[in-house]
Each structure stands twice: as structure tokens, then as C-alpha cells.
Amino acid sequence: MEGFVRKPVSDIGIDKTIERLDQQKIKRAIERVLNEEVTVRFKIFLETCMRCGMCSASCHHYLSHDRDPSYAPASKVKLTLGDLVAKKGKIEKADLKRYARIAFTECNLCRRCTQFCPFGIDIAYLISLVRRLCGVLGVAPQFIQDQVYSHMSSYNMLWFKQDEWIDTIQWIENELRYEIKNARIPLGKKDADILLLIHGLEAKYMTPLLSNMLKIMLVSGVDFTLPDTDGWDYTNKSLYMHDFETMTLVTKRHYEIASKLRVKRILITECGHAYRAALYESARLLGWKEAPIPFIHAVEFFYEILTQGKIKIAHKVKEKATLQDPCNIVRYRGLGQKLRFIVRELCEDFVEMTPNQEYNYCCSSGGGMVDAGPPWKGARIEGGKVKIEQIKETGASLVIAPCHTCHKGIEDLIEHYKVEAHVKFLADLIAEHMEIPERLRP
Amino acid sequence: MTFFEIVRGPLAWVSFLVFFLGLVYNLYNFFKRAQKDKVLYGYFSLKHTLRSYLFWLLPFGSYSMRQRPLFTVISYVFHVGLLLTPLFFLGHIEMWKESWGISWWALPNIVSDFLTVLTIICGVVLLLRRFLVKDVKYLSTPVDYALLALVILVFLTGFLARYQMFLPYQVIAGLHILLGEVMLIFIPFTKFSHIFYFWLIRAYTASEFGAVRRSKDY
Ligand code: HEM
Ligand code: HEM
Numbered sequence: 100m101e102g103f104v105r106k107p108v109s110d111i112g113i114d115k116t117i118e119r120l121d122q123q124k125i126k127r128a129i130e131r132v133l134n135e136e137v138t139v140r141f142k143i144f145l146e147t148c149m150r151c152g153m154c155s156a157s158c159h160h161y162l163s164h165d166r167d168p169s170y171a172p173a174s175k176v177k178l179t180l181g182d183l184v185a186k187k188g189k190i191e192k193a194d195l196k197r198y199a200r201i202a203f204t205e206c207n208l209c210r211r212c213t214q215f216c217p218f219g220i221d222i223a224y225l226i227s228l229v230r231r232l233c234g235v236l237g238v239a240p241q242f243i244q245d246q247v248y249s250h251m252s253s254y255n256m257l258w259f260k261q262d263e264w265i266d267t268i269q270w271i272e273n274e275l276r277y278e279i280k281n282a283r284i285p286l287g288k289k290d291a292d293i294l295l296l297i298h299g300l301e302a303k304y305m306t307p308l309l310s311n312m313l314k315i316m317l318v319s320g321v322d323f324t325l326p327d328t329d330g331w332d333y334t335n336k337s338l339y340m341h342d343f344e345t346m347t348l349v350t351k352r353h354y355e356i357a358s359k360l361r362v363k364r365i366l367i368t369e370c371g372h373a374y375r376a377a378l379y380e381s382a383r384l385l386g387w388k389e390a391p392i393p394f395i396h397a398v399e400f401f402y403e404i405l406t407q408g409k410i411k412i413a414h415k416v417k418e419k420a421t422l423q424d425p426c427n428i429v430r431y432r433g434l435g436q437k438l439r440f441i442v443r444e445l446c447e448d449f450v451e452m453t454p455n456q457e458y459n460y461c462c463s464s465g466g467g468m469v470d471a472g473p474p475w476k477g478a479r480i481e482g483g484k485v486k487i488e489q490i491k492e493t494g495a496s497l498v499i500a501p502c503h504t505c506h507k508g509i510e511d512l513i514e515h516y517k518v519e520a521h522v523k524f525l526a527d528l529i530a531e532h533m534e535i536p537e538r539l540r541p
Numbered sequence: 542m543t544f545f546e547i548v549r550g551p552l553a554w555v556s557f558l559v560f561f562l563g564l565v566y567n568l569y570n571f572f573k574r575a576q577k578d579k580v581l582y583g584y585f586s587l588k589h590t591l592r593s594y595l596f597w598l599l600p601f602g603s604y605s606m607r608q609r610p611l612f613t614v615i616s617y618v619f620h621v622g623l624l625l626t627p628l629f630f631l632g633h634i635e636m637w638k639e640s641w642g643i644s645w646w647a648l649p650n651i652v653s654d655f656l657t658v659l660t661i662i663c664g665v666v667l668l669l670r671r672f673l674v675k676d677v678k679y680l681s682t683p684v685d686y687a688l689l690a691l692v693i694l695v696f697l698t699g700f701l702a703r704y705q706m707f708l709p710y711q712v713i714a715g716l717h718i719l720l721g722e723v724m725l726i727f728i729p730f731t732k733f734s735h736i737f738y739f740w741l742i743r744a745y746t747a748s749e750f751g752a753v754r755r756s757k758d759y
């Protein structure tokens with residue numbers, strides 16, 4: 100394709116699957132996704148694009164690649180769906196491979212470009228359609244596929260078994276007793292106020308973070324529980340493949356657990372995509388206009404317990420801090436102000452990135468790019484040049500990233516571009532800096 | 542019938558008819574197919590839609606426009622000319638009066654002349670931009686150049702007809718009318734359809750960004 104020059108990257112989930120496909124299968128998938136599933140939005144977006152280029156400079160991939168026009172948002176559509184429509188659906192395997200690469204590894208679905216297009220053309224929706232097309236053919240980065248299969252069989256992203264889950268919570272409870280008197284982490288308790296769901300990684304590799312979150316829950320004195328069955332992991336990685344079947348399965352499971360346990364609200368820790376999926380993307384597919392049970396993000400929860408005085412910050416963070424606005428909770432759900440309240444409570448010296456809040460740049464790892472695994476690390480590091488420049492400009496040594504994806508993405512950027520800074524979750528900062536009342540000390 | 546009579550008579554009928562039928566068909570088709578979309582009707586929010594129209598129609602009303610001041614000015618002037626001159630140019634209104642006996646408020650000729658020249662200049666700048674700016678060039682298809690050239694030619698021939706330059710009046714005016722009619726016919730079937738899809742797409746995006754995402758699309 101003219102002007103589309105990339106270093107070859109091999110990913111068996113894409114390359115090998117495409118090898119096995121035949122023209123008949125590709126044709127059927129196109130028929131299904133672009134004729135049956137798609138709605139009128141597809142047609143009018145493609146038809147209305149004026150090729151004016153107003154969206155180009157909104158995209159961090161375009162900016163980070165020295166304004167290579169093939170990374171401009173409208174170009175990504177031209178190189179995928181535009182190409183498919185021009186060829187009347189008669190595409191080669193090489194075309195499909197290019198579509199998959201663009202859709203999974205050159206667009207984070209951050210929707211910044213939509214804010215810049217004078218028509219509001221939803222480029223991310225169009226790129227999602229490409230992901231859906233690839234997804235129904237089983238063509239996706241192997242690492243994402245693996246997580247989706249794990250969700251299908253175990254409702255969590257990393258093949259964690261139910262007994263391992265219960266075991267993990269029990270030993271965290273044991274450990275917490277060194278810090279909080281009679282710490283008790285309820286599993287499957289009925290009629291609690293809050294059902295806490297967590298990120299799969301927190302149960303396996305990032306238990307200190309989970310432990311900090313639980314500590315905050317205990318100190319704030321809220322009435323909460325965690326699930327005692329599969330379905331404790333809120334990550335819904337099927338969103339990345341636009342595997343709507345698995346995506347709705349997982350979301351339904353979460354709301355079912357909540358209604359079985361008769362909790363009032365569901366709370367998740369610091370994550371972006373899962374929040375968006377459960378709140379509306381997936382809820383919509385299930386026929387709910389909004390979340391059937393209030394579904395809140397850790398940022399909303401921290402804001403609540405801080406403003407209600409349920410926890411107090413004992414001593415503030417001294418070092419210069421900046422904040423990453425995760426797309427999925429700020430541009431996608433307007434949590435920017437609450438986030439700033441928390442950060443100001445926590446930090447003495449807070450500097451904003453520019454631009455920020457709903458106009459912030461994506462960390463370049465979102466929308467599944469971090470989940471695409473090691474083969475695509477280079478892609479997100481390259482795309483993150485804009486982000487690292489933004490961070491460097493603030494001169495901050497602490498980057499607060501209230502989202503697993505942003506956290507990991509920025510950590511990798513900092514390491515690669517050798518910037519003197521470190522990344523933290525809110526839960527880690529709050530747990531370190533909050534006051535533990537006398538009565539709770541062992 | 543002379544060329545001038547044809548474009549002034551039957552072809553004018555054809556073009557207006559095709560334009561209106563095309564428009565109605567497109568809108569009907571949109572609203573009908575939109576029923577199958579779970580998002581379009583279900584999440585429509587009038588408040589956020591109006592808010593978005595306002596900020597996107599005001600010059601420099603949106604963040605995006607503020608990032609691109611030069612382009613915004615050029616595109617704005619271009620569109621003001623495109624919308625005002627055909628509707629409020631005295632010469633056009635006189636023709637409506639001649640054929641149908643209806644007339645309405647007109648721009649003073651000096652203003653429409655001035656607007657016409659400005660529109661042509663802005664159109665040419667936009668065309669040059671397509672050739673020169675890397676990302677826009679990469680995106681552009683032959684149709685994009687052609688449609689922009691068509692708009693410029695309609696304005697240019699209209700202006701030349703008015704001052705009866707270069708060619709006999711009937712020829713140049715006939716050419717202008719022909720091109721104007723071609724443009725009208727193209728509106729429902731090419732990207733010129735942005736004239737009405739603008740409102741529909743903005744309504745969707747504004748509702749999603751405003752009501753669902755509690756954020757901003759401008
Ligand atoms: C309410 C009416 C209209 C709205 C909201 C509107 C909006 C827009 C927008 C947002 C763009 C893209 C950015 C830009 O190039 O400025 C655009 C481009 C354009 N519009 Fe319109 N427009 C309207 C009416 C018209 C009309 C009546 C015409 C003439 C047929 C027209 C012809 C064009 C052309 C040719 C371009 C492309 C310019 C280029 O190639 O760079 N527009 N319009
Ligand atoms: C069916 C359609 C049309 C007819 C019959 C028509 C007819 C004419 C005629 C006869 C003139 C010359 C007036 C004179 O003798 O003083 C003229 C001028 C002009 N027309 Fe049209 N026209 C048509 C469509 C359009 C369209 C669609 C546009 C623009 C979008 C347009 C823009 C102009 C302009 C800018 C001038 C020159 C105004 C000036 O210099 O002040 N016309 N038109």
C-alpha cells in the first residue's frame with residue numbers, strides 16, 4: 100500500500116491465523132460484520148469524511164512518528180475500511196494483515212480525533228469495526244486472544260483458578276492483620292454496600308497494590324465484600340477484540356454476582372477500559388441503557404471517602420507530581436475534576452500536563468496495545484513519544500496514573516526514554532499517606 | 542432551444558428535482574436505518590447536541606479550531622460565501638422572480654461581489670493546501686480535488702458572467718448555470734452531503750460525548 104512503510108513484526112495470532120484462512124471465510128466475515136452487524140453510522144462516516152486533515156495532529160501516533168501521514172486518523176480508515184470498500188470486499192491476505200496491524204497496534208481507540216473532527220466522525224468506531232472483522236476471523240495479537248480465551252473459561256484474564264483466588268485473599272487478609280487490627284476481608288457476603296471487583300493482575304503479580312486497596316477499604320470503614328466465585332476479575336479484555344459475545348458474558352456475570360449478593364454498588368480499582376465496558380459499551384449490548392447497578396470507579400470512591408472524611412491524609416507527598424488523565428475515565432466519563440481533587444489532597448506540588456483532562460493524549464498503551472504483548476512493545480514505545488515529552492515538560496518526578504494500562508505504559512516509556520521519574524497508582528499513594536486511626540492499629 | 546435556454550429551463554428543473562429527491566431519500570434512509578442502531582435514538586440528547594452545534598458553528602468555538610487558526614479562518618470565509626451568495630445574490634433572486642414571481646431580501650451587489658472573490662481565493666488556498674500539505678495530500682482522492690475545483694469554477698463563472706468578461710454572456714452564464722446545477726445534483730451523492738450529515742453526525746457525537754461520557758466534543 101502506497102505510503103505505508105513499516106518494519107515487519109511477527110505475531111502468530113495474526114500471521115498464522117491468516118495463513119489458515121481461505122477466501123470464502125474472509126468473504127463471510129465481511130458479509131457478517133459490514134453488512135449484517137453494521138449500522139448506518141458506517142456509511143455516513145465514510146461518506147462524510149472531507150479528507151480535511153483536521154484530525155491528523157490530534158493523534159499521538161501521527162505526532163510521534165514525525166507526522167508520517169499514514170498514521171493520521173483518517174488515513175487509518177483509508178488504509179483499512181476505505182481500502183476494503185474500494186476493493187468491493189475482494190481483499191488479499193496481505194490486506195487483512197495490514198488491517199489487523201493498524202487496528203490493533205496503531206490506534207488506541209482513545210477518541211481524541213473525534214473531538215478534533217469538525218463533523219465528529221467517530222474514527223474509533225470505524226477502527227473498532229476493523230477489529231471486529233479481524234476478531235470474528237480469529238485474527239488478533241496472540242496475547243490478546245489468550246486473555247480472551249481465559250475470560251471464556253474462567254471469567255478472569257490469566258487462567259486463575261477459583262481456589263487460588265480464595266487462597267490469595269486469605270493470605271492477604273493474614274498479612275493485613277500486621278497493620279490493621281482484626282482485618283477481615285469478606286468474600287461472598289450478602290447485603291453489603293459495595294461489591295469490590297479487582298484487576299486480574301492484582302490477584303497474581305500485583306498483590307501489594309491489592310493489599311493497599313483493601314487497607315483503604317478497611318480504614319474507611321465501608322461495608323464491602325468480594326465475590327467468592329469466578330467473576331471477581333473486572334478486566335474484560337474481549338473489548339479489545341470486539342468479541343461482543345465474551346464481553347457481554349463477562350459483564351453479565353458481574354451484575355449477576357452483584358444482584359445475587361444484593362449489594363448496592365459495584366466498585367472497581369484503578370482501570371480504564373473495564374469501567375467503560377461495564378458502564379456502557381457492554382451494558383448497551385445487553386439491552387441496558389445504563390448500568391443496572393451503580394458501577395463506580397476507584398476515583399469516585401476515593402473522592403467520596405475523602406470528602407466525607409472517612410479517611411484522612413496524614414502527610415502529603417513532597418515531590419513534584421503530575422497526573423495522567425486516563426482516556427477511559429476522563430474523556431470517556433468526565434472524572435477529571437474528582438481526580439484533581441484527590442491529587443491535590445495528596446500532593447503538595449502538583450503540575451498539570453498540557454494538554455490535560457478531556458484533551459489529554461493517550462499513554463499509547465490503551466485500547467489493547469499493552470495487551471498485544473511483547474511483539475508490539477516497540478509500537479507503543481514509538482507512539483508514546485508525545486506522552487514522554489509531555490511528562491518531561493512538567494519536570495515532575497512522580498507520575499500518578501490511576502489506570503493499569505496507563506501505569507504500565509508510562510513505566511515502559513520512562514524506562515525506554517530514560518527519564519528520571521516513577522509511576523504510582525492512587526491506591527498506593529493513599530495507603531502510604533493516610534492516617535490509620537489508633538483503634539485500628541494492632 | 543439554445544444552450545442557455547436548456548440550462549435555464551429543463552436542466553434547472555432536473556437539478557432541483559434530483560437535489561430535493563436525493564436529499565429526502567438520504568434523510569429517509571438515514572432515519573429508517575438508524576432504528577436498527579442501538580445508540581442513535583436511544584442516547585440522543587438535545588441539550589448536548591445544541592451545545593455542540595453552537596461551539597462548532599461559532600468561529601474558534603471549538604478546541605480543534607483554536608489549534609488551527611489559519612485553516613479555520615479560510616474554511617469559515619469559504620463557507621460563509623458558499624451559503625450566502627447563492628441564496629442572497631440579487632441576480633439569483635431576480636431569476637426566481639422572473640420564473641416564479643417570488644423574491645426575498647438580497648445582499649447588496651458590492652457585498653456579493655466581495656464575498657464571491659473571497660470565496661474563490663479561499664477555495665484556491667484550500668486546493669493548494671490539498672496539493673502541498675503532506676497529510677492532506679496523502680488523504681486526498683481525485684474526487685476531492687475535482688469537487689473543490691467545481692465549487693471554485695461555479696463561483697468564478699458566476700463572477701465572470703456578471704461582468705460579462707472573456708466570453709459572450711449567454712455562454713459564460715450558461716456555463717455557470719450548468720456547473721451550478723451539476724453541483725446541486727452532486728450534493729446528495731458525494732461528500733457534499735456533509736451539508737446535512739454534519740447535523741446528524743454531530744448529534745450522535747455530541748450525545749455520546751455529552752450525555753454518556755460527560756465530557757466534551759468541542
Ligand atoms: C451548513 C452547511 C455546511 C457545513 C456545516 C459545512 C461544514 C464543513 C466542514 C466542517 C468541512 C471540513 C473542514 C473544512 O474544509 O472547512 C467542510 C468542507 C467543505 N465544504 Fe462544507 N459545510 C456546509 C456547507 C457547504 C456547502 C453548501 C458547500 C458547497 C457545495 C460546501 C462545500 C465544501 C467543500 C468543497 C469542502 C472541502 C474543502 C476542502 O477540500 O478543503 N460546504 N464543510
Ligand atoms: C441552478 C442554478 C443557478 C443559476 C440559474 C445561476 C445563475 C446565475 C447567473 C445568471 C449569474 C450572473 C448574474 C448576473 O448576470 O449578474 C450568477 C452569478 C453568480 N452565481 Fe449563480 N446560478 C446558479 C447556481 C449557483 C450556485 C449553486 C452558486 C454557488 C454555490 C452560484 C454562485 C454564483 C455567484 C457567486 C455569482 C456571482 C455573484 C457576484 O459576482 O456578485 N450560483 N448565477
Ligand code: SF4
Nearest residue numbers: 158206207209210212
Ligand atoms: S489513537 Fe486515538 S487519536 Fe489516534 S486514531 Fe486512534 S482514536 Fe484517534
Ligand code: SF4
Nearest residue numbers: 148149151152154216
Ligand atoms: S477531521 Fe474528520 S472530516 Fe477531516 S479528515 Fe479527519 S475524519 Fe475526515
